Amino acid sequence: MQQKKVLITGASAGIGEAAAYAFAAEACELFLVARRSERLEQVAHECRRRGASQAVWASHDLSRPGRGTEIVRECREQLQGLDIVVSNAGYGVVGPVTEIPPEAVNRIWQVNFQSGYETIHAALPGLLRQGSGHIVLVSSVIGKRAMPFNSAYCVTKFAQAALAESLWGELRGSGVGISLICPGYTATEFQEAAARTESAQAASRPFRPDTSESVARAILGAVRRRRREVHLTGLGRLLIGLNRLSPALTAHITAWVGRRQLKKTV
16 A cells, blocks of 8 residues: 555545545555645645655535546646545435425535546546556445435435446456445534435434544455445445345335434424
């Protein structure tokens, strides 16, 4: 891992910040992307303190089309190359479909999926030419089995899972790896930043959360061992396995959990 050139989006907090520190400890070179420039500067400084051979940053709003392509160009200029892409940027919208307007879905789609697709599309030609590299998509358990009142977020995470499956087939034998990381509920400021409709303001947190550090370790391990898909929690694996065996039963369970979480009867 030493001297590998790593691009991480959503690096100012949460999973992205923890992933930056994990790769820094491996003496990687880092290009960190998020909106908050002051916070990014602090994270970059901490990465250098923790062993990163280089840590630079760029403030970008990934809700704007084309920024995914731009950050790959900047990364290659700053680090003189690119080996690993960690597509982590994203946010949530919680509430029923009736309260989430289409324009809100457009924005979450751009941030959570489209910007990552742009980044991967721009990065792949170089990775394929060098015959090595790795792409990491940070998805979610609810990108494999949707939950009520999380429709917009689930759509973007399902799309990431589909992209990872497609890429695995396309990249097989090329030297470029692909990993899909599926955390469960994770204790980060992502939860506080999630947009909530009026009905979702009282949402509870029914499950014991993962930590951002545990997800970062999973990301690093997936790159090292070239793992195609990683599920962090036993509960998540159980949910996905149950969905394969009995989709109808799983639908009833997730509906009950979703309603209980929102303290809402529909």
